[in-house]
Amino acid sequence: MILSQFIFVPLLAAFLIVLFARKKENIAAVIALAACAWILIVSFIAFFKLPAHGGMILNNTSGWSIPYTISLILDHLSAFMLIVVNLIAFLSAFYATQYINHFSGKWNFFALFMLMLTGMNGVILTGDFFNLYVFMEISLISAYALVAFGTESEELEAAFKYALMGAITSTMILFGIGILYSYTSTLTMADVGLQLRNAGTPKLLFLVYGLFIAGFGLKTALVPFHAWLPDAHPSAPAPISAMLSGVLIKTLGVYAIVRIFYNVFGAPTVVLQILMLLGTLSIVIGGFLSVVQWDFKRLLGFSSISQIGYVVVGFALGTPLGILGGILHLFYHSIFKSLLFLDSGAVEYATDTRDLRQLGGLSKEMKVTSTTTMIGTLSISGIPPFNGFFSKLIIIIACISAGQIVVGIIAALVSIVTLAYFLKVQKHAFFGKKGSAKVLEKVPFAMKTAMIILAALCLISSAIMIPSIRKQYLNPIVDTVMGKTSYIDKVEPYLDNGSVK
C-alpha cells in the first residue's frame, strides 16, 4: 500500500493546485510543501522497513498479477533513489516559495513541479518497460515547460533546443522497446530478462543496446549528447536548475541505464566499455570547458557534465568498489550541486545578474550565501572531511584496482581542475574587489534555511562512510546492482506463467 502513494500523492497535489490556487496564490505553496513532506516521510519509512520484507516489495496495480499488469517494485536501489529525489525536491520546493516572487504565475510553477516529481518517482518504482517510458515523458514535458518559465528570449530558445533533442531520443527509446517486445512478447522487465536469459543473445540486441544508450544517454548528458545542458541550466529558475542537475539527470539517465543494463540484460561487456569511454570523455570535456565560462550557472552546468562522468565511470567499472563509488557520488553530488545552484539563485535574487565579471566582494553583505558556497566548493573539490572526498577517492581507487589506470589518473587530474574553476568562482563572486553589481535586496528566510540545511547535510552525510553504517545500509544496494540478474530471481515467484505462452 505504500508504493502507490509515491505516484498518486504528487499527482493529486498537482491537480488540487490547479483547481484551488488560481485565485489565491498562496495556497499553491502550502499544498506543494505538504505533499513533498508527506512523501519524504513515507520514503524514509519505506527505506527502513525494506529489510524486514526480504529485500523486495512488489505491488501490482489493478489487482491482476504480472506479467499482465504494471507492477511497482521496491528494492534497495529504488529505496535509496527515492530518498535522494524526495529530499532534494522538498528542499527545492521550500526554497522556491520565496524565489518565485520574482516571477508571475506561482500556481503554474508548483503544479508543474509536482508533475515532475510524479514522473521521477514513477521512473524509480516501475517494473515495466513502457511504464518507464510514460513516466519519463511526464517528467520531461514538465521539465521543458519549467525551463522556459521566465519567458525571456534566451530561455525560450534553450527550452526549444531541449524539447527538440529530447523528443528525438524518446522516439529512439520507443523504437528499442518495440524491438524488445517483438522478441520477447512481454513488457515486464523481469520477464524480458527471463526470456533473454533462456534464449541467449541474438544479434538484434546490439541495435537495442545502441538505441537505449543514445536515448538514455541524452537524458544523462553524456558527452556526445550534452549540448542541451549548458543552455538549459542558466535559463531555468534556480530551484529547477537544482532539480534538473541534482535529480532529473540521475533518475532518468543513470538509474534507468543501471536498471536496464545490469538487471535485465546482465551487464554485457561491450556496453560497459562504451559507457566507460563516454564517461571518461564527459569528465575531461566537462572539466575543461567550465574553466572558460563567465556565467555562474553555465559554469555549474558544465561542472555537472563532468561529475556525471564520474558517476557513470563508477558504474561502468563493474566491480563492487566501483559501484559503491558510483552510488555515493550520485548521492553526494545531488546534495552539493543543488546547494551550489541554490546559492547562485540567491546571488541572482540579490543582485540581478549572473555574470562573474560584474560580481565581486559579496561576502560582506551576503554572509550565509558565501559560507554555504564555500562549503559546497570544498565538497565538490574533494577536501576531507566533506563528503565529496570519500566518493571521489573510492572511484579513483576502484579505477586503479580494476586495471583502468589511465581513467584513474584522468579522474584525479580533473579533480584538481574542478578545484581551480571553483576557486575562480569564489574569487570573482564573493571575495576580491567590489564589482559593478550591487546588492538590491536581502535574501529571504526560506531561501537561507534551505541552503543552510543542505550545507549541514554536506557534512552529516559523510557519516555514511562509518563502516558499521556502511555495511548495514550501503552493502545491500551494491549487492542489488552487482547481483545482476538476481533481480529476476526475486521477482519470478510473482510471475503468473499461466496459459498464455
Next chain:
Amino acid sequence: MQNNFPNEGMSVIVKTITRFTVWLIFLYGLYIVLHGHLSPGGGFAGGVIIALSYVHLTLAYGKNFVLERVDKFAMSSLESIAAILFVLTGIVGLYVIGNFLANFMGIGKLYTLISAGYIPMLNIFICVKVGMGLYLVFFYLASFKPQEG
C-alpha cells in the same frame, strides 16, 4: 441568440452549415466515449472529438463570439475536477481491494452497455479532461497577439 461580432470568422455559408454540424460532432464524440468498452475508441478519442466540435465553432464564428458564451474558468475547473475524480477512483480501489486502480464494481454481463466495472466511468472522466484541456490549449494558442514582448 445575438451575434455581437458579425464580421469575424468565416463566410455566411460556413456559419450556416456549422449550425447543423456542431452538435452532430458532439453527439458522435459522446457515442465513442460511452461505448469505449465495446468498440474501439474510449476516453481519449472521444475527448478529442468533443474538443474538435468546440474548435469547429471557434473557427467558424470567431474567437470573441465563443468567449462571450463559454466560461474559461469553468472549463479549467471542470478539467481539474475530472482529473481529481480519476485519482480518487484509484484510491477507493486501493482501500477496498488493496491495489491502486483495482476494479471495485461488478463485472456485469458481457457485451452490454453497463458492464466491465469502472471502465465506462474512467472513460467519461478522461473524456472531460481531454476535451476541455485540448480546447483550452487551442484557445490560448490562438489568443497570442504578435506585438507583445
Next chain:
Amino acid sequence: MILYLMCFFLFLVGVYGTITKRDLIKIILAIGIMGYSVNLFLVLLAYRSGALAPILKKGFNVSMVDPIPQALVLTSIVIELGVTALMAALAIRIYQKYDTFDITKIRRLQG
C-alpha cells in the same frame, strides 16, 4: 521484413528533416513524422496473418491480432500530442520575441 526497414527509413526521413530544415514549424512537423514512424512500427509488430481486429462480438471465435501494441500506440499518440503542443507554444512565443521563425537568426545563446 521489408516493411520494418521502411519504418526505419521513415524515421531517418524525420531525422533528416530535423537536422536540415531552417524553419521552426518544419522542425516540429519532422518530429511528428518520427512519431508516426514509430507508431507504424509498433502496429505492424502486432500483425498475425489471417486474423481479425481484436474486438469481441457475440459468436466470433476467430484468431485475432495482438492488442497490446495498439494500446502502446494509443498512449504514444497522447504523449506526442503533449510534446507537439508544448513545442508549438514555444515556437509562437519565440516568434513574439525574435520576429522570425528562421533558426539561423535565433542564436543568442553561444557555445
